[in-house]
Amino acid sequence: MQTVQNHTGAESAGLNAAVNVDEIMQKVAEHKGCGTSGGSGKASCGSGAGANDLPPEIWEKVKNHPCYSEEAHHHYARMHVAVAPACNIQCNYCNRKYDCANESRPGVVSEKLTPEQAAKKVLAVASTIPQMTVLGIAGPGDPLANPEKTFKTFELVAKHAPDIKLCVSTNGLALPDHVERLSQYNIDHVTITINMIDPEVGAKIYPWIYYKKKRYTGVEAAKILSDRQLQGLEMLTERGILSKINSVMIPGINDEHLVEVNKAVKSRGAFLHNIMPLISAPEHGTVFGLTGQRGPTAQELKALQDKCEGEMNMMRHCRQCRADAVGLLGEDRSAEFTTDKIMAMEVNYDLDARKAYQEAVEKERQAVVAAKQEELQTLAGAHSDIKMLIAVATKGGGKVNEHFGHASEFQIYELSTAGAKFVGHRRVDLYCQGGYGEEDALGTVIRAINDCHAVFVAKIGGCPKSDLKAAGIDPVDQYAGQFIEQSAIAYFKEYLDKVASGEIEHVAKGDAVIRQGALIAA
Amino acid sequence: MAYKIVEENCTGCCACEPECPNQAISETSNGLFVIDPAKCTECIGHYDEPQCVAVCPIDLTCIIDENYPRYEAA
Numbered sequence: 043m044q045t046v047q048n049h050t051g052a053e054s055a056g057l058n059a060a061v062n063v064d065e066i067m068q069k070v071a072e073h074k075g076c077g078t079s080g081g082s083g084k085a086s087c088g089s090g091a092g093a094n095d096l097p098p099e100i101w102e103k104v105k106n107h108p109c110y111s112e113e114a115h116h117h118y119a120r121m122h123v124a125v126a127p128a129c130n131i132q133c134n135y136c137n138r139k140y141d142c143a144n145e146s147r148p149g150v151v152s153e154k155l156t157p158e159q160a161a162k163k164v165l166a167v168a169s170t171i172p173q174m175t176v177l178g179i180a181g182p183g184d185p186l187a188n189p190e191k192t193f194k195t196f197e198l199v200a201k202h203a204p205d206i207k208l209c210v211s212t213n214g215l216a217l218p219d220h221v222e223r224l225s226q227y228n229i230d231h232v233t234i235t236i237n238m239i240d241p242e243v244g245a246k247i248y249p250w251i252y253y254k255k256k257r258y259t260g261v262e263a264a265k266i267l268s269d270r271q272l273q274g275l276e277m278l279t280e281r282g283i284l285s286k287i288n289s290v291m292i293p294g295i296n297d298e299h300l301v302e303v304n305k306a307v308k309s310r311g312a313f314l315h316n317i318m319p320l321i322s323a324p325e326h327g328t329v330f331g332l333t334g335q336r337g338p339t340a341q342e343l344k345a346l347q348d349k350c351e352g353e354m355n356m357m358r359h360c361r362q363c364r365a366d367a368v369g370l371l372g373e374d375r376s377a378e379f380t381t382d383k384i385m386a387m388e389v390n391y392d393l394d395a396r397k398a399y400q401e402a403v404e405k406e407r408q409a410v411v412a413a414k415q416e417e418l419q420t421l422a423g424a425h426s427d428i429k430m431l432i433a434v435a436t437k438g439g440g441k442v443n444e445h446f447g448h449a450s451e452f453q454i455y456e457l458s459t460a461g462a463k464f465v466g467h468r469r470v471d472l473y474c475q476g477g478y479g480e481e482d483a484l485g486t487v488i489r490a491i492n493d494c495h496a497v498f499v500a501k502i503g504g505c506p507k508s509d510l511k512a513a514g515i516d517p518v519d520q521y522a523g524q525f526i527e528q529s530a531i532a533y534f535k536e537y538l539d540k541v542a543s544g545e546i547e548h549v550a551k552g553d554a555v556i557r558q559g560a561l562i563a564a
Numbered sequence: 565m566a567y568k569i570v571e572e573n574c575t576g577c578c579a580c581e582p583e584c585p586n587q588a589i590s591e592t593s594n595g596l597f598v599i600d601p602a603k604c605t606e607c608i609g610h611y612d613e614p615q616c617v618a619v620c621p622i623d624l625t626c627i628i629d630e631n632y633p634r635y636e637a638a
Contacts (some may be wrong), residue, residue, distance in 0.1 A: 129621060138621040140573050154576070154595070183577055255583070255611050257618035470597035 100313070103230050103284055104177045104488050106400070108205060108371050108421075110231060110314060112359050112464050116410070116440040120176040121167050121368040123160035124153065125191045129183035130215050131267065134329035153303055153366070154182070157191055159381055161198035165391050166384045167368055168203055171375070172304055172399035176208045176279040176370075180233075181365035182392060186216040189223070196227045199524045207231065209439060211288070215251055215267055217274030225281045232318075233280055234271055235288040237307045238296050241265040246295050249329070271309060272310060279311030286314040286357065292330070292340050304350040308542070315350060316357035319343050319556045340493055340554035344465060358466045361451075370438050372451050372467065410440035413528040418461050421531060426538050428548050429458045433468065433491040433515075435499040442521045442529055446502035452491055455530050459538075462530035468554065482561050493554040495537075498529060514551065566601035567614055568629035573622045580616040580626065599626075606635045611632065 096104070108115035129138070155163065168174050175197055179185040185192040197209050209231035210224065217234065224232060238244040244264025251263040258266060278285045287307045289300050296303075304315055320337040322330040327334075338346070347356045361371045369375040433452035435444035454466045468490040470483075484506055491497060496516035500523065510517045521529035540546045566588075569603075576595040588603035599616065606628075607614045616626040628634075 127575075127577040128582075128619075129577065130579070130619070132621060138577060139573075183579065187579065252579075252619045255615060255618070257613065 046498040049529065066338045070308060078441045082440070088368070093320045096412055100284065100523055107209075107231060108176060108232075109178070109209075109357070110183045111282065112357070113407070114413070115359050116436075118409050119171050119174040119179060119368075119370045121164065122180045122363065122365050123155055123163055123173055123195060124182055124366040125155050125157055125160045125195050126179055126181055126185040126188035126253050127154045127160050128187045129213075130187040131184070132249050132255070133161050134247055134249065135322060137327040137331075139327065144337060153381055155381065157194035159196055163384045164199050164206065165202055165389045168206060168389045168396065169377055169389050169391055170378075171285045171369065172396045173403055173416050174206075174546070175400070176207045176301070177211060178211060179210040184213050184216070185210045186212045186220050189216070189220055190366040193223060193227060196229065200228065202428050205396065207391060209233065211235070213267070214274050215253060218270055218277055219282065221274060221277040221283075225283060228314045229283065231286065233286040233288055234275060235290070236271050236307060237290050237292070238264065238305055239268055239272070239297060239303050240299060241268060241270055241297050243299050244268055247292065260537065261292070272306065275307060275310045277314060285311065286316060287312045288316045288318060290358075291336050291343060294337060294344065297338065297346060298340070300346060301349060304354065308354040308494030312354065314355045314357050316360045317347050317350065318345065318360055318362055321362065327330055337556060340466070340468070343556065352540055357465060361467070400468065406439060410525050410527070413525040414462070414531070417531040420535055421461065424459045424535070424538060426459055428538065428541065429456060430534070430537070430548075431456055431465070431493050431551070432530055432533070433494040433497040434530075435497070436526060440522060440526055442498045442526055443500050446497070446499040446517070449499070452497065453526070454491075454494065455526065456531055457534040462527040462534070468556070484509055488515065491515060491554060493551045498526070498533075514549075565568055565632040565635040566604035567599050567606060567616055567626050568601070569597055569616070570625050570627060571596060573625035575622060577621060579619045579621065583615040583619050585610040585615065600627045601629060601632050604635070608635055613614065
């Protein structure tokens with residue numbers, strides 16, 4: 043493996059495109075070779091890419107970014123500010139009219155903010171949640187269709203909170219017009235939603251775009267959008283800005299095609315690919331919701347992610363959060379920071395206190411990695427083809443530290459002799475609560491983790507315990523408070539021993555349901 | 565003559581405001597948008613299609629206001 047050279051050169055010589063693309067592609071290629079299976083002492087590639095398998099300056103950029111580093115998402119928080127209400131395209135999975143306080147999905151937000159309100163909110167949140175390291179602008183429309191509001195917000199935040207990383211998520215239509223400005227504002231993470239590279243596929247996803255003072259429809263619209271997205275991605279790569287690609291997996295429309303998308307974005311220097319399940323509950327009123335377009339099952343999603351993983355890093359920890367989300371991924375504390383509340387807050391932005399807190403987080407994080415590495419040694423030399431999934435109830439910090447009944451999501455790990463690999467998460471809370479008794483809630487949980495052999499929890503009551511067992515899911519509370527991966531590897535080792543001795547028989551599990559929208563009674 | 569914005573449909577997304585060549589669109593106190601019929605030219609002479617209609621995410625939100633005669637370019 044070659045060492046990385048002259049990164050600063052790559053960033054400063056932004057005009058010499060040909061040279062820079064090669065240089066950056068070189069860097070991307072360097073970590074691409076790492077195994078996806080983890081293995082002896084090496085952090086696994088994919089979204090779990092760690093310090094050992096990324097070029098140091100890229101690691102430096104992503105290590106505290108919960109959306110770019112799976113490892114970081116256990117420890118660091120992000121926030122979105124909803125300063126960008128306008129959009130320049132229409133997607134069939136989005137309905138701009140719909141909003142609901144109990145709902146969590148992209149493009150939806152309860153109140154829009156001015157750049158000044160947004161900056162105040164960022165400072166208020168950063169002072170309350172010291173592990174909040176990233177500010178993203180993701181909508182509820184398209185940030186680059188609202189360039190003045192977006193850049194004004196970044197300018198204000200950079201001035202008052204220079205330690206916060208800035209990033210932006212866009213559909214890409216206006217991206218080529220703003221890449222230069224993005225690089226001037228020191229934004230080193232950009233997410234582009236790319237659902238297709240074939241306009242025929244695109245025409246089924248995008249009814250229209252608004253471009254250069256004109257509304258385009260059909261294949262023509264999709265062609266313009268695709269060209270602009272890929273051009274924008276190339277321009278970001280030339281400037282050394284890290285790009286993550288989001289793709290919505292729409293079964294029957296672009297599911298197979300996303301393998302081609304994956305190759306196209308990888309060859310243009312994208313750093314991470316995030317394939318997300320379509321959210322299409324009928325009550326959202328989206329075109330796909332109304333036409334009955336289904337989202338993928340857990341197995342379908344994982345199979346596609348696995349298929350693309352050989353090509354590039356895959357993100358599997360995306361929570362598809364709202365344009366005003368606040369907190370660790372998987373939690374949303376936005377209700378604590380409404381405009382009324384933040385305007386009344388005394389904000390004391392203490393950079394040193396934040397730094398001290400983050401140093402403590404860093405220690406905890408290193409302890410997680412060390413514990414995992416140590417436990418991995420115990421699997422050395424073990425041979426087995428068995429792969430199994432487990433679900434984990436966690437509040438963060440990389441530990442098994444949530445009560446079964448309190449979990450609003452479970453993190454999913456795949457266990458094999460290569461170790462424990464994070465492969466996703468399952469929501470189990472109800473977006474719109476009401477009318478469903480606890481019995482239904484338990485059924486929901488079981489359906490959501492039905493592909494798992496075990497569920498790790500800090501604590502669990504007797505009733506759910508026996509129901510889980512009946513469903514073939516082993517409730518495990520012996521690792522309460524301990525590190526997830528270390529515990530998972532220890533459990534797997536024990537499991538293999540039991541299979542080897544004939545005490546238990548390994549049976550494959552079925553598929554699971556990805557929760558979305560309000561619960562639809564079966 | 566003029567276009568108008570159907571209040572029940574407007575989401576307040578503000579996409580139309582900067583696109584109007586006549587600065588005829590403004591935000592109301594409740595965060596939605598209105599078109600000043602005295603300023604609206606239906607984009608005649610500016611663009612092939614009315615810009616508020618072209619950019620609005622909700623169908624049938626920016627519509628012809630029947631209370632005014634059609635605009636005629638001078």
